[in-house]
Amino acid sequence: MPPPSQIAFRPFRFVHTADLHLGSRVMSLPGADQKISADLADATYGAWREIIDLCIREAVDFLLVAGDVYDSADKNIRAQLQFKEGLKRLGENGIAAYIVRGNHDPDDAWSRSIAMPENAFIFSSKEPEVVIHRDQEGRPLAAIAGMSFATAYIRDNLAEQFPQREEEWPYTIGLLHCSVGGARGHEPYAPCSIQDLRQCGYDYWALGHIHQPTVLDSGDPHIVYAGNPQGRDMGETGERGCRLVTVGADGAVEVEDVRTCGHLWKEIEIDVSGSEDLGILEEEIRRNLAMVSEEEGVSVVGRLILAGATTLHRELVAKGGIAALEDRLIEDPPAGRYPFYPERIVCRTVPVIDRDAALARDDILGEICRQSDLAISSEDGRSRLREEISSLYQSYAQVYTSGLDDEEFDAIIREAEGLLLSQLSEGGEE
Template sequence: MKKTKMSADSGKAGILSFVHAADLHLDSPFTEISGIDPELGERLAKATFQSYEAIIELCIEEKVDFLLIAGDVYDSADKSLYAQVRFIEGLRKLEIAGIQVFICHGNHDPLEGWSASLTWPENVHIMSGDRAEVVKFKKDRENAAVIVGMSYPTRHIMKNLVKNFPKKEGNWPFTIGLLHCSVGSNPEHDPYAPCTLQDLRELNYDYWALGHIHTPSIVCKEAPIVIYPGNPQGRHFSENGARGCFVVDVSLGRDSSGRDISTRFIETDSVRWYIREISIEGLEKEGELIESLQSQLDEMRENSVGRSVICRFVLKGRGPLHHILRQEGFIEDLLRLLREGETWGRQFIWVERIEDDTLFPIEREILLKREDFVGDLVKIVEGLKTDENSRNEFHEVLSPLFGSRNGRKHISKIDDDEMNSLLQRAENILLDALLTEKDNEN
């Protein structure tokens, strides 16, 4: 097992300090939005690089000892030349500041991917892909940390790489595991390099710097501390809310073993994604809805602290505005009104979409008691939503659609929550067509 040494004589006295980042996904295309508005797409193309620059500036401002990057520096194995050059430029800034960098590669940027012939700064250590490397880090000529890490040699790693990591030895100081992996189960991400929290605990490390899960999360708050910093820049609505990295400070004892550990999440995103649900209940007129939406935009602008925002509004609830929202062209006009006057300056707010999930303003319980076609319709939908046998029969009817060759290309299987939502929307459309104002009064 290869052991190397890296050292630094800067940083905070008596403190081991480092930044833990992951999943930079430099040069991510943001295809969903760029296809709608070219100028917005151009701004978003810079967002991942701006978040990376923010991480570099943070390392320098905090005077950390080193930066850890836990995989997926790039968005694909065949990373662009532009992304590689920009990445190395940031690393050189850290070299000038005397800050070391430790990198492990993940499923999006495995070692087998193409790389340009560029000169790497001497402060950078890239973890091997055929074994777990042990790197000893010295601070002020004293052993301060051990970083144990491993890169993906190929993209699809389905075995438990933690099994390749050595246990912490008795003379090791503060020990960090650096890996791109899946701890436990997460349906939003492929289970690359799967392991359990118990696997991590058995090695007796002090901190696990992980990557792969894009939502910031502290998996374990006690020894060992296990953290996913998430990606530093959200790229779509599934990655909404604050994005960033972690600053970790460790007080060092006389023998350089870690004592107190503090972690701070620092926001680094330049563009933030929001999904806001707005209820139409209690709103009687169009102007009231516009005021409510504008108020939400003002709040987002104020709370984003200079960041740009891309938001989606989802209208919910029952009310008289439901009829107006159903009018042809109304939502398009409303969207155009909210976008009007927005420019692609340093800070912008872009309303990507307005979804109408509002309901017909009537008492559904009354309709269930009706002995006519409308009553039968509501009873059928209610049965499909609540009766397991009816639901199973309905799935059997739909199964040829999902099983056909053409069907598989365009649609995927629907879970119960999505099915209930679709049934409710179908019921709303039919009730809008069938019921009159007189029915509503009754």
């Protein structure tokens, strides 16, 4: 096979998306009104419409969908119909779609009564297929090799089954739902390595399965996870969208991230050091949140982290200050062009106490500091306390979290220390 630099290309464009999860549950917000709840419930459909609008607006040659169109466990017929409607719009504008199925929407999960439009090509789950996409004059633009999941639990390395690029193929794309290198936090479905992908000799790998937008290789070949186009909870923060790819006549590739999310999930830390008045603190929080939404240019669902040393620490933690601020932000959201919705407020403030002086004391305050240091630094202490705290997570929070990581554990210990120091240094008054 000649090197890519010796292969003649025709310029073209395509959009790469994956992990639409149409109709999947978006985390609800405490106290949210009916409109907000409805907007969040339909957020994945809105992102799909944005992708279709982008394809039509940019007059791309084709769309690639790298699996997990919807969550088959939900048996969501609406999601399948919405997907079909988007593909139909593409067809009306002369745009093809090439689709592989993933672990959430394998072959055996799709309704046989919903036929996809003629412009949509769905790759086989029996073996990789190769399709040559041609322009309106019949000239070849791209070779697309893809393979779907037959069932939800594919543990085989599908990448090893993909054919080597042939000499006469034009710009060549691999389309696959897979786990490259055992990505953390995702089931290792269709596991493979970067080398498995490189050895095929393709120009671009359009991947799905990993929800965090990720570029594994930026050339020779491009290996790209598009990520999911709409975040659904605080585990999917930051920009979410798809990739608009332009291939030049010389084979040069430009990959552009395009936002498609109608709601952006974000963690926001606000330094409240020196704050002494709860009313003034609320005003400062509102200004910060309005500024964040304005900068992002889209609706923001945020988790607020209040940090810093403040005399308000005890009032925030022990006297209902955090709950009051949450209620106020829900009842009267921060003003601005773009809405801000609080997911929750986490208090990581500390009391205005000289911790070094407390640590040197030979009394209960010093012992609290020493025990919290030991809990963080000692493997035995960490193990014992993690077991106790993790049991609470499993009992009450397992629906919302995958577990307790090291950063969260350390934060819990320091928050507990701060609360005890604050209570005891002020006489424990209620």
